[in-house]
Amino acid sequence: MSPQAPLPPPSAAEAPDVAAPRTASGPVLSVQDLSVSYWGGAGPARAVDQVNLELAPGEFVAVVGESGCGKSTLLFSIAKLLTPPAEVTGGQVVFGGQNMVAMTDKQLRAVRWRGMSVVMQSAMNALNPVASVRAQFADAMKAHGERRKDVVLARSEEVLRMVGIDPVHLSSYPHQLSGGMRQRVMIAMALLFSPELILMDEPTSALDVVAQRSLMVQVKQLQAQLGFAIIFVTHDMSLVSHFSDRVVVMYAGQVVEQSPTRPLFDGPMHPYAQGLLEAFPSVYGPRVPLLGIPGNPPDLAQLPQGCNFNPRCPRATDRCRAESPRLVELGDRRVRCLLYEPGGTDGAKP
Amino acid sequence: MSGADGAVPATSGPLLATRGLTRHFRIGGLRGHTLHAVDGLDLTIAEREIVALVGESGSGKSTVARLLAMVYRPTSGEIVFRGQSVSSFKRRRDLLGYRSQVPMVFQDPFSSLNPAHTIGYHMERGLKLHRPELDREGRRSEAERVLQLAGLVPPSAVLAKYPFELSGGQRQRVGFAQALSFKPKLVLADEPVSMLDVSIRIGLLNVMTSLRDDQHVSLLYITHDIASARYVSDRVLVMYAGHLVEHGPTDEVLHQPLHPYTRLLLSAVPDPRAELKVTSSDLGEPPRVVGPGEGCRFRWRCPLAQDVCGRVTPRLQEATPGHAAACHVTVPGPAAGAAPAAQGARLPGDA
Numbered sequence: 001m002s003p004q005a006p007l008p009p010p011s012a013a014e015a016p017d018v019a020a021p022r023t024a025s026g027p028v029l030s031v032q033d034l035s036v037s038y039w040g041g042a043g044p045a046r047a048v049d050q051v052n053l054e055l056a057p058g059e060f061v062a063v064v065g066e067s068g069c070g071k072s073t074l075l076f077s078i079a080k081l082l083t084p085p086a087e088v089t090g091g092q093v094v095f096g097g098q099n100m101v102a103m104t105d106k107q108l109r110a111v112r113w114r115g116m117s118v119v120m121q122s123a124m125n126a127l128n129p130v131a132s133v134r135a136q137f138a139d140a141m142k143a144h145g146e147r148r149k150d151v152v153l154a155r156s157e158e159v160l161r162m163v164g165i166d167p168v169h170l171s172s173y174p175h176q177l178s179g180g181m182r183q184r185v186m187i188a189m190a191l192l193f194s195p196e197l198i199l200m201d202e203p204t205s206a207l208d209v210v211a212q213r214s215l216m217v218q219v220k221q222l223q224a225q226l227g228f229a230i231i232f233v234t235h236d237m238s239l240v241s242h243f244s245d246r247v248v249v250m251y252a253g254q255v256v257e258q259s260p261t262r263p264l265f266d267g268p269m270h271p272y273a274q275g276l277l278e279a280f281p282s283v284y285g286p287r288v289p290l291l292g293i294p295g296n297p298p299d300l301a302q303l304p305q306g307c308n309f310n311p312r313c314p315r316a317t318d319r320c321r322a323e324s325p326r327l328v329e330l331g332d333r334r335v336r337c338l339l340y341e342p343g344g345t346d347g348a349k350p
Numbered sequence: 351m352s353g354a355d356g357a358v359p360a361t362s363g364p365l366l367a368t369r370g371l372t373r374h375f376r377i378g379g380l381r382g383h384t385l386h387a388v389d390g391l392d393l394t395i396a397e398r399e400i401v402a403l404v405g406e407s408g409s410g411k412s413t414v415a416r417l418l419a420m421v422y423r424p425t426s427g428e429i430v431f432r433g434q435s436v437s438s439f440k441r442r443r444d445l446l447g448y449r450s451q452v453p454m455v456f457q458d459p460f461s462s463l464n465p466a467h468t469i470g471y472h473m474e475r476g477l478k479l480h481r482p483e484l485d486r487e488g489r490r491s492e493a494e495r496v497l498q499l500a501g502l503v504p505p506s507a508v509l510a511k512y513p514f515e516l517s518g519g520q521r522q523r524v525g526f527a528q529a530l531s532f533k534p535k536l537v538l539a540d541e542p543v544s545m546l547d548v549s550i551r552i553g554l555l556n557v558m559t560s561l562r563d564d565q566h567v568s569l570l571y572i573t574h575d576i577a578s579a580r581y582v583s584d585r586v587l588v589m590y591a592g593h594l595v596e597h598g599p600t601d602e603v604l605h606q607p608l609h610p611y612t613r614l615l616l617s618a619v620p621d622p623r624a625e626l627k628v629t630s631s632d633l634g635e636p637p638r639v640v641g642p643g644e645g646c647r648f649r650w651r652c653p654l655a656q657d658v659c660g661r662v663t664p665r666l667q668e669a670t671p672g673h674a675a676a677c678h679v680t681v682p683g684p685a686a687g688a689a690p691a692a693q694g695a696r697l698p699g700d701a
């Protein structure tokens with residue numbers, strides 16, 4: 001694997017050959033038509049709706065979208081960590097040439113720790129509350145066949161320093177750490193080894209900007225050295241802008257826009273993505289009233305007729321209230337909006 | 351008791367003040383060390399004021415909130431609420447009264463809700479305790495009102511859900527809604543918007559400002575999002591390694607930061623529209639809060655550090671009225687031979 005700058009996004013048109021062994025140029029991960037529903041009183045809530053996503057080795061893909069739109073569910077389904085009432089209702093997740101959806105628990109354990117690390121949104125839930133940081137690191141390393149005490153200790157201290165935590169905290173328990181320290185311990189754990197893919201769900205939301213920046217720069221450096229791919233869920237658009245190669249914008253369980261990072265910031269295409277990029281407040285500009293995107297997030301169990309975004313969309317027309325847009329491919333970007341489909345929305349221009 | 355009763359008019363002093371508030375933890379078992387999570391903190395929060403508390407991860411912000419919420423006991427120091435020391439609240443009724451008026455929104459929404467109960471149960475229980483005047487009907491409509499305010503819609507559906515049925519950001523807003531339902535005087539909000547997208551975040555920030563403006567509620571707003579602190583807060587406090595290192599009116603602190611840590615922090619605030627500025631991965635030494643000893647705790651990372659910084663712990667000095675920082679170099683105290691603090695010390699390097 002060459003320690004290269006991120007590869008260009010894989011061509012979206014052709015479906016990857018599932019049976020073929022992974023080659024250096026093939027995708028690390030290929031998510032195909034994946035759908036996940038939660039079964040509840042109000043009927044199924046489709047939190048992931050026919051999502052397609054491919055990651056090349058060394059790629060950094062950011063996933064953004066409203067609170068509750070299905071980002072964590074997507075990551076959980078990729079890592080096969082979903083529990084009932086969640087159910088994969090369709091599609092597959094191909095990782096290292098194997099379909100994760102069909103894997104047994106035993107096959108899965110090997111893959112999960114060797115090939116894939118996960119940094120969950122809730123560091124408190126993911127860490128063992130009754131084990132010290134030292135013990136949790138040692139366990140993880142034991143699972144990888146490393147038992148030599150001095151090696152384990154040295155590596156543990158090294159990764160803690162890397163994330164800016166005083167190694168005295170090796171003997172601390174999770175509740176003795178601050179919110180941001182717990183997140184950094186989780187990241188340090190994911191970096192103990194060199195997986196092929198790291199899934200990170202808002203891993204730095206409790207960190208100050210100084211720590212966050214230097215941590216991200218380090219992650220990028222490691223990524224360049226080791227070549228792992230990253231899926232990074234965040235609400236922080238500047239992290240997306242500065243560190244990702246590609247962005248996936250989700251709305252109500254669907255991918256509504258997918259684009260290389262720069263072009264998205266230069267010109268978001270989907271009306272939701274446009275609203276999202278306009279909304280954030282500035283530290284130095286004039287202090288203007290902030291409006292955000294009007295309206296409420298949709299109820300996933302009761303989606304509107306037509307385009308999911310139509311009740312809140314400033315561009316919506318009658319066609320949007322009747323017809324569900326497809327994910328349209330435009331060069332290296334994809335967008336799910338009738339404005340970009342033949343016929344548009346009654347001739348309105350994007 | 352008089353202070354912790356909503357009906358009693360406020361005294362002229364601040365709503366809440368701390369004097370020398372300190373909290374240490376023993377860590378590392380028997381042969382352990384003392385961790386100085388918060389040291390000698392003096393802060394005030396006025397009526398109808400939003401005070402943002404920012405600072406390095408691990409600097410003691412959550413510990414401050416937990417001390418103010420009486421979740422932790424101080425190692426030393428005092429908290430005064432409406433002229434009364436909270437340590438005098440001993441009877442259950444007084445404590446309950448204080449907790450209704452000063453609720454806390456916890457940083458980790460994953461551990462602050464009981465997985466065995468619905469959101470409706472959590473809301474109902476809180477309201478029974480803190481709003482005894484409401485009947486069943488009233489509790490229900492109050493619960494729906496605050497959930498709606500927090501953007502959790504439709505509220506009736508949210509009430510029926512269990513915590514694990516909600517996303518991270520949805521859980522976070524449940525905590526905030528619950529605090530609002532108590533009719534608080536001061537909300538201790540520990541990173542209440544960290545898991546929210548910009549649009550919902552703005553909605554919540556607007557709820558915070560209208561609480562202040564219309565219902566005269568004060569907030570301690572702990573955040574890493576400096577832009578949002580600027581947007582809602584009247585004053586900013588900056589912490590580093592257990593010390594309050596700077597405080598002042600929001601625009602002054604953000605535009606004329608005095609403490610070198612504040613300057614570092616602000617210089618790292620990213621602008622998504624601009625290129626990445628920070629390219630160094632050097633975090634510097636982790637701050638030493640375990641057996642820190644005398645001296646400025648930022649000195650290992652400080653570009654301006656001098657001999658005195660390693661010997662004497664700098665104290666907060668006012669540079670201009672209401673704007674103070676604890677730094678031997680940028681705000682030299684009278685002891686160091688500078689002009690009296692109140693006259694507004696010039697900063698070296700300020701044109």
Ligand SMILES: Nc1ncnc2c1ncn2[C@@H]1O[C@H](COP(=O)(O)OP(=O)(O)OP(=O)(O)O)[C@@H](O)[C@H]1O
Nearest residue numbers: 038067068069070071072073515516517518519520
């Ligand atoms: N166990 C569950 N049962 C029923 N519904 C669920 C369950 N878990 C999640 N949901 C619903 O599925 C939707 C997607 O949740 P998910 O956690 O994936 O959102 P998210 O995009 O990660 O949001 P956030 O940014 O707030 O973390 C939410 O609307 C949530 O209410």
Ligand SMILES: Nc1ncnc2c1ncn2[C@@H]1O[C@H](COP(=O)(O)OP(=O)(O)OP(=O)(O)O)[C@@H](O)[C@H]1O
Nearest residue numbers: 176177178179180375387407408409410411412413
């Ligand atoms: N219960 C505890 N026992 C031991 N140490 C603790 C405890 N609670 C907090 N600490 C320590 O106190 C220090 C301050 O923690 P605190 O949670 O207040 O930080 P914070 O400023 O809120 O950080 P963050 O921004 O990361 O949430 C940390 O070094 C932490 O390890």
Ligand code: SF4
Nearest residue numbers: 307310313320337338
């Ligand atoms: S399809 Fe219509 S409603 Fe949906 S985003 Fe496009 S313009 Fe808006």
Ligand SMILES: [Mg+2]
Nearest residue numbers: 072121517518
């Ligand atoms: Mg989530």
Ligand SMILES: [Mg+2]
Nearest residue numbers: 178179412457
């Ligand atoms: Mg905290």
